[in-house]
Each structure stands twice: as structure tokens, then as C-alpha cells.
Amino acid sequence: MPTTAREIHLASRPQGWPTPDDFRTVEVQLPDPAAGQVLVRNTFMSVDPYMRGRMNDVKSYVPPFALDAPLDGGAVGEVVATGSDDVAVGDTVLHQAGRRTHALLPASAVRRLDVSRAPATAYLGALGMPGLTAYVGLTRIAELREGDTVFVSGAAGAVGSAVGQIARQLGAAKVIGSAGTAEKCAWLTDELGFDVALNYKDSPIGRQLRGHGPVDVYFDNVGGDHLEAAIFAMADFGRIAACGAIADYNADAPVPGPRNMMMFVSKRLTLRGFIVTDHADAAGEFYRRAGAWVADGSLKYQETVVDGLDHAVDAFLGLHRGDNTGKMLVRL
């Protein structure tokens, strides 16, 4: 019997900040799964900054979203019908066909989750792609060493909150984070064990960072003023992991680069960009270690949940405004 599903399509390519008119909700009928397929009722979908880049028609590390087609993205859900011997009705699975209430997928495109270890939503956050991004950025890109001072921007977000805590687990001596509200900063220091949390909206981040360095590792989620401030604060031979530049994502013209690039020479700095999907081979090691950290409370996480597919666009815009603490999710 066909299943009625609702999906969010990209109606037009946003210029600058997206608006609700750039999206359309479409109802479709999904057939029962054929042999080798599964039908998943999505329960939560991930809301991620990288989705903004995919709305532009530009060549990048992933193809742009097509117009008038469902948007995708990480999601978890429950299998409600199956044509596969490997995946059973009732299994909780992770997959990439979010932004819709139901997804019909090849069984090979879903990963069964162990929900006795952690709730399904954790696999979209601390135990999922954002957590792996933090781990890879610290270990492989910034080559974190014991005793390092680490600064992370976007520190109260999904990636940033994992960065600070994982850095501590891996031997960082001092962890500094920046975030956009006093409540987020209090969460970082009072609950996650950051040594210093700076509210970048209080006064220029460069001025606030002075006196807390020198910084050995900067994990950059923001770009813009944060990157320039970090370069000023870096120790000689410091390493910068370029993970994202959310300050630029909704700009309608190119954002100027840091004005202090000569410091790369004088301080002998390294900046290296990375994309987490190039590091799938680190996933096994990460899940093993992060699972233990979550279990013993040394990797804590928070979720901000928006209810309903109809509010998915609000959640996406809210993510860019800083409405989330920890991982931004939509409950479906």
C-alpha cells in the first residue's frame, strides 16, 4: 500500500540569507519497498550549516542540491517496511535521506544503530558526523599534542562542543571557546570543562582573546574576525584546522580575508582545511573512543529540537542565527 510522505524541495537558490520562499513542501506517494529496499519513517533529521553551501549552484566537494527535488541530509528513523533480509521492521537506522517524513532507500544506504548504547539522535551529533569532524580535525589536521592550548570558535555548537571536550581527553592543557551568548559560555565552562569561554558579541573577539594565548591549535568553525583574531594569538609553529567559516555562509559578496597573513611567515603557522567525509577510515576508532567518553560522561552533548517538518526551514535559519546550543535537530 503506498505511503504518503512529505518532502522539502529547494524552490529557488537563495541570494544571501535564505527565505521560506526558497523552499516548498511537496506530498508524494511512496510504493512498498522492492527487493533490497527499506521504507523508513524518519523521526529526527539533522540541521547542518554545510547545507547552505549546497543551495548555491557552484562546484564544491559535494554536488549542489537540485531545484525541485527533495533536499537530503542526515536523519534517523524506524524501518516500517522491508524488502531486505539484513534490515528488519522496527530497526532504528541512520541514513542521508532527511528533510522528508519517510524515505525509500536501498538497504545498503542505511546503518543500523545500537540504541542501547545511546539514543538515536546522538548518532547525528556527538557520536555522528559532527563528533567525527571534531576528532579528525584535532587528531589528523591540527595534530593536537599533550599540553597544547586549544581555541575553538562556534564552541557551543555540535562540532565545537565536541572539540573542546575531546581536546581535553587527548591532553590539551587549556581549552578556550567562543560563542554568541552568556548562557552558551556558562554551559562551556560550568558543564563542559572549558577553561575560558568568550562571548564574541560582547566586544571584538581579538581583544578578548588577548591574554589567553598563546594558542597552539585553533579549530576554526567561523572564519572572518575569529580567524584573524586567532592568527594574532597563535604560538610559533601553531596549527589551524580550517573546518568551516559560518560567518561567511550567508554573505552576498566575498568576505575580506584576515589582514595579518604575514604572521603565517613570522610565526611559522600551518593552516589546513579538511572535509570529514575524506576521513571515513577514522570512524571506527572514533566511535570506539567517543562511545566510551559518552558513557563515562567526559563527552557531554546537548540538543536543540524544533518540532515538525513544517518548521525545518525555521530550524535551518535559526542555526545560522545561533538559536541552537549543541546539535540542531528537527523532530519529525
Ligand code: NDP
Ligand atoms: P553549529 O551547531 O556550530 O551551529 C552553528 C553555530 O554557528 C550557531 O549556533 C552560531 O552560534 C554560530 N554562528 C553563526 N553565525 C556566526 C558568526 N557570524 N560568527 C560566529 N559564530 C556564528 O554547527 P555545526 O557544529 O554543525 O558546524 C560548525 C562548523 O563546522 C560550521 O562552520 C560547519 O560548516 C563546519 N563543519 C565542517 C565539516 C567539515 O567536514 N569540514 C563537517 C561539519 C561541520 P553562536 O551563538 O555562538 O553564534
